[in-house]
Amino acid sequence: MASIADYYAGKNVLITGATGFMGKVLVEKLLRSCPEVRTLYLLVRPKAGQSMQERVSDMMKCKLFDRVREDNPDFHQKIVPISSELTQPALAISPEDVERLTSCVNIIFHCAATIRFDEPLKHALQLNVIATQQLLSLAQQMHHLQAFIHISTAYANCNRRHIDEIIYPPPVEPKNLLSAPELRRPNTYTYTKALAECVVQRESSKLSIGIIRPSIVGASWQEPFPGWIDNFNGPSGVFIAAGKGILRTMRANNDAVADLIPVDVVINLTLAAGWYTAVHRPKAALVYNCTTGGINPFHWGEIEHHVMSSFKRNPLEQAFRRPNANITSNYLMNQYWVLVSHKFPALIYDLYLRLSGQKPQMMRIFNRLHKAIGLLEYFSSQDWEWNSENMNMLMSQLSPEDRKTFNFDVRQLNWPEYIENYCIGTKKYVLNEDMSDIPAARQHLRKLRNIRYTFNTLLLVFIWRVFIARSQMARNIWYFVVSLCFKFLSYFRASSTLTN
Numbered sequence: 208m209a210s211i212a213d214y215y216a217g218k219n220v221l222i223t224g225a226t227g228f229m230g231k232v233l234v235e236k237l238l239r240s241c242p243e244v245r246t247l248y249l250l251v252r253p254k255a256g257q258s259m260q261e262r263v264s265d266m267m268k269c270k271l272f273d274r275v276r277e278d279n280p281d282f283h284q285k286i287v288p289i290s291s292e293l294t295q296p297a298l299a300i301s302p303e304d305v306e307r308l309t310s311c312v313n314i315i316f317h318c319a320a321t322i323r324f325d326e327p328l329k330h331a332l333q334l335n336v337i338a339t340q341q342l343l344s345l346a347q348q349m350h351h352l353q354a355f356i357h358i359s360t361a362y363a364n365c366n367r368r369h370i371d372e373i374i375y376p377p378p379v380e381p382k383n384l385l386s387a388p389e390l391r392r393p394n395t396y397t398y399t400k401a402l403a404e405c406v407v408q409r410e411s412s413k414l415s416i417g418i419i420r421p422s423i424v425g426a427s428w429q430e431p432f433p434g435w436i437d438n439f440n441g442p443s444g445v446f447i448a449a450g451k452g453i454l455r456t457m458r459a460n461n462d463a464v465a466d467l468i469p470v471d472v473v474i475n476l477t478l479a480a481g482w483y484t485a486v487h488r489p490k491a492a493l494v495y496n497c498t499t500g501g502i503n504p505f506h507w508g509e510i511e512h513h514v515m516s517s518f519k520r521n522p523l524e525q526a527f528r529r530p531n532a533n534i535t536s537n538y539l540m541n542q543y544w545v546l547v548s549h550k551f552p553a554l555i556y557d558l559y560l561r562l563s564g565q566k567p568q569m570m571r572i573f574n575r576l577h578k579a580i581g582l583l584e585y586f587s588s589q590d591w592e593w594n595s596e597n598m599n600m601l602m603s604q605l606s607p608e609d610r611k612t613f614n615f616d617v618r619q620l621n622w623p624e625y626i627e628n629y630c631i632g633t634k635k636y637v638l639n640e641d642m643s644d645i646p647a648a649r650q651h652l653r654k655l656r657n658i659r660y661t662f663n664t665l666l667l668v669f670i671w672r673v674f675i676a677r678s679q680m681a682r683n684i685w686y687f688v689v690s691l692c693f694k695f696l697s698y699f700r701a702s703s704t705l706t707n
């Protein structure tokens with residue numbers, strides 16, 4: 208049987224969502240590990256005043272593509288951007304481009320989606336469901352299509368505890384989308400991704416389909432280099448906020464499995480699934496739960512520990528406070544720490560900003576942070592069990608060489624090392640901070656520690672003074688404690704003089 212790279216040789220690949228986090232890693236890996244691939248057609252929209260060509264050229268200049276650039280400086284010749292706005296009728300692809308795509312595309316990777324948890328339902332449906340339906344219709348017109356790979360999420364069925372590699376009945380009949388009475392999901396994202404799976408499954412008699420369900424996608428593990436990450440989504444924003452000393456408490460279950468999956472693992476599995484689907488043409492859509500919890504579990508409590516110690520070793524610049532965050536599943540305890548460790552320092556800092564003639568901002572930052580954290584807590588407070596038989600089956604189908612090149616064996620993942628690289632990745636690639644500034648960042652943390660000691664001492668003295676001034680009993684206790692200390696001191700001094 209052909210190896211994965213041999214299969215992709217000479218193939219025309221269509222990718223949606225190529226400018227996104229996972230799309231970029233997919234494009235990079237295809238170009239690097241399948242150098243004979245013919246053309247990558249990327250459906251891209253103009254955005255923020257940039258044309259689609261400008262966006263794609265900028266993307267290819269990014270550090271992520273350094274290794275590909277080294278291997279083949281002309282790699283951009285294989286990339287053809289196609290203008291498309293997925294929320295428009297017929298995906299807003301010009302008739303000439305439709306003609307071109309239908310005559311040559313061999314495999315489709317559909318990554319585009321809105322992944323915001325607070326997306327208005329109408330827009331989430333438009334992009335995650337209706338655009339998927341339209342892409343499937345386009346796929347059916349393609350004369351040489353061999354596989355359609357849809358990227359879903361492991362949380363599409365998060366209303367269940369145990370999740371098999373099957374498509375469950377939709378939360379509502381997709382045809383009656385806009386009259387949905389209630390979501391029965393924590394957000395519009397998971398709801399619309401569940402609907403999209405049904406829409407995809409319904410075409411599986413006409414197309415060869417694979418559905419990839421990653422859990423919480425994090426920084427790269429190994430490829431193209433460890434720790435690559437470019438956004439604040441999911442845990443990345445939480446890690447950064449904790450590393451900056453802003454986030455000190457969050458509601459999460461220490462003992463619940465943190466089902467993080469490195470982005471390169473997801474992409475390797477996706478490419479392998481594309482190969483398998485095209486070569487074996489399974490009769491029904493195969494679903495691949497792409498998760499770590501059942502294979503190499505790691506828990507939120509352990510993540511907290513490793514994130515904190517990593518940011519103490521490699522601090523972020525200009526931290527607000529020393530990184531020291533705790534997670535708790537207790538609602539009241541969390542509320543207490545929110546008050547003491549978030550709101551109180553924010554108030555004091557905003558007061559300082561006001562007094563120094565600057566605009567207060569900390570309370571606003573905390574309000575946004577609490578909104579974001581509130582949306583994530585559903586996922587960090589409980590666990591799920593995913594069946595990953597198809598992932599294992601796929602691994603068993605790969606040659607030893609492909610198993611190395613397209614490695615998705617998460618049993619080999621060393622979590623502490625991964626988390627360390629992840630935290631360093633957020634520093635280098637999300638915040639664009641230089642590693643050479645670490646000594647200055649450490650110095651800043653020492654300054655913060657001294658400020659805290661001074662503040663705490665002054666606060667203690669102030670409280671005690673107020674207390675002593677008002678209560679005879681407090682004064683008596685104070686004199687008693689002080690005289691006891693003196694007695695102990697003179698006892699130890701006397702006994703040490705005797706022994707000498």
Ligand SMILES: CCCCCCCCCCCCCCCCCCCC(=O)SCCNC(=O)CCNC(=O)[C@H](O)C(C)(C)COP(=O)(O)OP(=O)(O)OC[C@H]1O[C@@H](n2cnc3c(N)ncnc32)[C@H](O)[C@@H]1OP(=O)(O)O
Nearest residue numbers: 323324325360439440441442444449457511532579586587
């Ligand atoms: C106590 C700490 C210990 C650490 C250990 C414990 C860690 C527990 C972590 C738990 C994490 C659990 C995560 C579970 C997620 C599972 C989900 C299922 C997986 C998936 O299938 S999809 C991927 C997940 N999707 C997301 O994560 C999207 C969630 N985000 C949103 O929905 C919105 O961004 C949000 C949160 C509603 C905020 O919206 P809004 O206020 O409108 O802000 P913007 O998104 O427009 O962003 C504006 C601007 O701010 C930047 N930004 C965003 N977040 C942060 C941040 N945390 N810190 C700093 N800056 C941030 C953002 O990039 C934008 O910048 P621009 O320059 O682009 O304007």
Ligand SMILES: NC(=O)C1=CN([C@@H]2O[C@H](COP(=O)(O)OP(=O)(O)OC[C@H]3O[C@@H](n4cnc5c(N)ncnc54)[C@H](OP(=O)(O)O)[C@@H]3O)[C@@H](O)[C@H]2O)C=CC1
Nearest residue numbers: 224225226227228229292293294318319320359360421424
């Ligand atoms: N990140 C995660 O933790 C997880 C992600 N997934 C799934 O993986 C896939 C990729 O996610 P991820 O890369 O993180 O998401 P990103 O938000 O980083 O990327 C989304 C992509 O979709 C494109 N897109 C959005 N709206 C449109 C539109 N109207 N027209 C054309 N393109 C559009 C974006 O293009 P543009 O640059 O123009 O905005 C971007 O390329 C999604 O299907 C998601 O559901 C699943 C599990 C976890």
